Amino acid sequence: MERVLADFVKTLRNANVQVSPAETLDAMEVIQNIGYEDRELLKNTLSLTLPKTPEEKEKFESCFEDFFQEKVSSQIDTYEEKEKQEQIDTNFDKNELISNFLEGSSNDLDLQISKAGEEVEIREIKYFTQRSVFSRKILEAMGVSEIEEYLSRLNLDKTEEPSEEEKMLRSQLANLREKVSNYVQQQFLLHGDVSGEQLREQVFKSMNMGQIDRSYLNEVHSLVRKMAKKLANMHSRRKKNFRRGKLDIRKTIQDNWVNQGVLFNLRWSYKKIDKPKIIVVCDVSGSVGAYARFMLMFLFSLTEVVSKIRAFVFSSNLGEITEDFKTNTLENAIEGALSKYGGGSTDYSSALSDLVSICIDEIDKKTTVVILGDARNNFGPDKAELLKLVKDRAKQVYWLNPEGTYRWNTGDSVMNTYSAYCTKVFECGTLTQLERVIGTLLKTAI
Amino acid sequence: MPKGPQDSIKAISKGFAKHNYVCSNQIATAVYLANELDKPILIEGPPGVGKTELANTAALHYKKELLRLQCYEGLDETKALYEWRYGKQLLYTQILKEQMQEVLDGAKGLKESLSRLMSFEDIFFSEDFLESRPLLQALTSDKGNVLLIDEVDKSDEEFEALLLEILSEFQVSIPELGIRKAQVKPLVILTSNNSREIGDALKRRCLHLYIPFPDASLEREIIQARVPEINENLKIQLVSFVQGLRDLDLKKLPAISETIDWARTLILLNAKELNEDLAKETLNVLLKHQQDVEVVQKEIPSLIKTSIH
Structure with a gap:
């Protein structure tokens, strides 16, 4: 009976519905209560216990329809039949076991397999391509190679009909192989990344952002959103105890109880969630445009945590795109910004002077200025003194350079000149690096 | 049973x-x-x-x-969850100060006083001082x-x-x-x-x-249960009007509670049937944002048309 549910949970997990073992146990308990007879009831109850968000409920709906197509009870019958069948099979095995190695009963064999599985850490299996490797590892751990060697020696000696013993041994070996491969397959379904999504995410995270193909943009976007949400969750709860405002009498008395009621430490009742102000300046000239896309994606997914964000892009002249992001969808806004301002040749000096003239008054001790660019200035003037002006007013200035550190200061890159006026300089070529940088930024920006 | x-x-x-x-x-x-x-x-x-x-x-x-x-x-x-009644505790310590003296009367040295005190249960942190x-x-x-x-x-x-x-x-x-x-x-x-x-x-x-927004038949049932004095015709029209509203792109979609409020409003106005003017005048019961009201104003004629049939 439990197998039906276990299989159904597996199906749900493959459809990307997160079901924890504890929830599966809950569901089992529930089913014991209500049984499998009433399909409608079954669906209602399972939908209460297994999926936990509206999106998951939708996926559950379709999974349920697919999985329990016919009458549920008939499905249960076939499952039970299958189980019986298997029992007969294993009994049959038992009589056949004669060779030394395979002397134990089939239960022992299963036990041995799972022991060997633990030895080779089958839990670590992630991708379906690893299945054969793990099967081999388990067989090795069980000492199959000795038997194989023995068999090959038998072969050398005899050119005629193989003996009864050899036949038996071979069939047992094949049987064992099949068992192991079934076991590995089962473990893969339990522990592995069945849909391959995690693998894809990992690849995207560590890939250079400039090289991610445009056709993957949607997937990357959802990944970025996920990463941003994680960051937002980590930082949204940072609170500052206000040093003025309303006195919290209750807390004050409570805290000073130890001082015989003499009020030493005052407690204030206001707590304030602090949100940083961020100004982003992105180079969107040909070479850096792709990075700017992800950077903006990331930042604007963070609006929960960041109260004020102003975004500027430039190739030579600076243009503000904050409004576009507010009125438009993220994708369209990014495309619009890139096509309007992108592609030209870079001029940092005019961008910096624009920045100073547009919003120097807004930069104060709470503001973090983030500049994304490769600092390749086409051998023009750098006007680093403007950056100094910005740095003096702002809380901090971060420079993110998508190029690897080894390429900085080569050719027309003037990274060294600018980095003197930055609080910190980061290399930022992959999503993982970007995530780390923005994490630091949120930590220090408050 | x-x-x-x-x-x-x-x-x-x-x-x-x-x-x-x-x-x-x-x-x-x-x-x-x-x-x-x-x-x-x-x-x-x-x-x-x-x-x-x-x-x-x-x-x-x-x-x-x-x-x-x-x-x-x-x-x-x-x-x-709970809190200790600090005020009461403070007050009681003051009142009980003298009793303390009696308890400690004749005790020699710190050690004895302390052990006498310890022999009493912890009265200040007991149920009596607990505010649940x-x-x-x-x-x-x-x-x-x-x-x-x-x-x-x-x-x-x-x-x-x-x-x-x-x-x-x-x-x-x-x-x-x-x-x-x-x-x-x-x-x-x-x-x-x-x-x-x-x-x-x-x-x-x-x-x-x-719990999502209800479908039309469930919503009619709810209205019937909550506003039993409503007449059949009005109920059907009103529910289908609200269902139509939920398909529009609004800032805040009208929920069941708003439908119920609206039904009560219409009954108060002695309405027997839904019509354009009535809908326009009572729209603010259903919609809570001015922008939404403006969006819906334009749609009213077509919404009414579909809900009357």
Whole structure:
């Protein structure tokens, strides 16, 4: 009976519905209560216990329809039949076991397999391509190679009909192989990344952002959103105890109880969630445009945590795109910004002077200025003194350079000149690096 | 009486209907399971679909007291669980000062005084000085009750962690007094408007019920139960009008509570039938944003047309 549910949970997990073992146990308990007879009831109850968000409920709906197509009870019958069948099979095995190695009963064999599985850490299996490797590892751990060697020696000696013993041994070996491969397959379904999504995410995270193909943009976007949400969750709860405002009498008395009621430490009742102000300046000239896309994606997914964000892009002249992001969808806004301002040749000096003239008054001790660019200035003037002006007013200035550190200061890159006026300089070529940088930024920006 | 789950669920539906709460099968099943398994229900859904009302009705149906804990940012255990009555404690120490003298009278040296003091129980941290708040009340009552933790998403994450022990074990530990375990497990209902994601740990411990906007037939039933004086014709038109509104791109979609309000408004205005002018004049009962009103104004003629037929 439990197998039906276990299989159904597996199906749900493959459809990307997160079901924890504890929830599966809950569901089992529930089913014991209500049984499998009433399909409608079954669906209602399972939908209460297994999926936990509206999106998951939708996926559950379709999974349920697919999985329990016919009458549920008939499905249960076939499952039970299958189980019986298997029992007969294993009994049959038992009589056949004669060779030394395979002397134990089939239960022992299963036990041995799972022991060997633990030895080779089958839990670590992630991708379906690893299945054969793990099967081999388990067989090795069980000492199959000795038997194989023995068999090959038998072969050398005899050119005629193989003996009864050899036949038996071979069939047992094949049987064992099949068992192991079934076991590995089962473990893969339990522990592995069945849909391959995690693998894809990992690849995207560590890939250079400039090289991610445009056709993957949607997937990357959802990944970025996920990463941003994680960051937002980590930082949204940072609170500052206000040093003025309303006195919290209750807390004050409570805290000073130890001082015989003499009020030493005052407690204030206001707590304030602090949100940083961020100004982003992105180079969107040909070479850096792709990075700017992800950077903006990331930042604007963070609006929960960041109260004020102003975004500027430039190739030579600076243009503000904050409004576009507010009125438009993220994708369209990014495309619009890139096509309007992108592609030209870079001029940092005019961008910096624009920045100073547009919003120097807004930069104060709470503001973090983030500049994304490769600092390749086409051998023009750098006007680093403007950056100094910005740095003096702002809380901090971060420079993110998508190029690897080894390429900085080569050719027309003037990274060294600018980095003197930055609080910190980061290399930022992959999503993982970007995530780390923005994490630091949120930590220090408050 | 021994009954199958189907019957019990039907009984719940019927019982709720008596209190004018029309519930879908899903909702009744949730209440049934929560009772059978002693698990809390976490209800999510757009505002105004009857999440809080469900708890009220459950309390009426089971004839139990409803304890309500409204969550907000900064809610902590002193407001939700228990607090020592500091004022009372301070006052009593002052009053009891003289008694202390008597107790200590004749004691030689610090050691003896201390041991005499220790021989008394810890009176200042006992039940008498304990102010219990809704969560503790729900656990200590011997009759059982319905505990509604409203808008749990508005509270802080720390508070959510506090709920974990209470919801899975139905117990709390008070350092000075030890563990308090519920004698009769309360029926716990949590509601959330999804203003922030509820933690997985909390979700895991709950049955998760999502109440969407009702479909037309269910909404008609609800209106019938809540506003029984409405005439058949108006009811059908009004529900189909609201259903049409929900397909538009609005800032805040009208929920059941708004439909009910509107039905009452129309009856108050002695309306027998829906028409354009009436809809225009009473639109602000349904819509809560000026932008939405402006959007809908233009659509009224076509909406009326479809809902009259």
